[in-house]
Amino acid sequence: MLPSTQMEWIAAAGGAVLAVLGALSARYVAARRRIERSWTTAVERKLDAIGEVDDLMVVPLVERLTPMQQLLGEPGVSYLLRAGKTTLLFDTGLNRRSEIRPALVQNADALHADLQRLDGVVISHVHPDHVGGSGSVRHRTFAFAAEPLEPKGLPAYVPAPMSHQRAEVVLTTGPRAIAPGIALLPPLPQMMFWLGPVAEQAVVVNIRGFGLVLISGCGHPGIERMLAVSELVLDVPIRAVYGGLHLPVHALGTPLMLQSTIGNPHPPWRPIGERDVASAIAEISARGPRLVALSSHDSSPWTYGAFTHAFGERYRTLQVGDELTVSAAGVRWRPLHSTTTPTP
Ligand SMILES: [Zn+2]
Ligand SMILES: [Zn+2]
Incomplete structure (x- = not known):
């Protein structure tokens, strides 16, 4: 005894643990109800024609998987996009x-990607793996690295209030064209039991003779809603989906345990599972x-x-350096060995 x-x-x-769990459950249930009632309110406005580009090039500068040693893999996202004459950095990795x-x-x-020659930065959402680490999340900012490397006056399109010492921060409050053929979808809310609320925006690029490519960071709102919102905002068919969809199913024994637990949009007793993948x-x-x-x-x-x-052949798991070009002629992947300099 x-x-x-x-x-x-x-x-x-x-008693304290139960009280915390009770408070988290109440917060989760209330936020989910609010989101279910209101998630379409930000998307009532339709965008006028956003224009087209002849081609889109996307290359992951940060991804978890990497095909060779001189490229670093980390559980974060940063994609370099070149759509027509516009070059954007989509998210800034985990750092x-x-x-x-x-x-x-x-x-x-x-x-050979020049981070000083960008026309803008798009931040999908304020999580450490997309804004350059947890320090950036704490300070509601984003960073390329520990030292300031961001070009002065760089437009930065963000889905939630943020600040930056060098960039010109532009808060997305609804669907918005940011360059010829490139638009932001309105930030969509999602509630996670442990992480709390988040708002996430995706990019769409309209390619002449191809249709839309939708680019997602973590996909927390769910691809179902991101596709639906794109269709509410633009009258162009979606022909490609690229990026994070947050589907860490059967994560036990993989490096994705953290993503499967704290990034779960369901209650803790219902992990992200096979039916979520089937639905996506x-x-x-x-x-x-x-x-x-x-x-x-x-x-x-x-x-x-x-x-x-x-x-089948239309699917690809993204790795660092995996360069994609999309145009009216179709989809082309460029073998990595022709884009990198071998280390001596
Ligand atoms: Zn993520
Ligand atoms: Zn996230």
């Missing part, structure tokens, strides 16, 4: 403190996509398999 002081201590600790040089900077150098595949399939490319930072090998089964 435990001494009574220890029993009291255990009872008090148990792991253990690395001497952040993956974003190291990989940009190796892939069904929604994407219904659009007749010519390309589906899944980020390796927030989906698991089981999900890559399910997507490969569903989309």
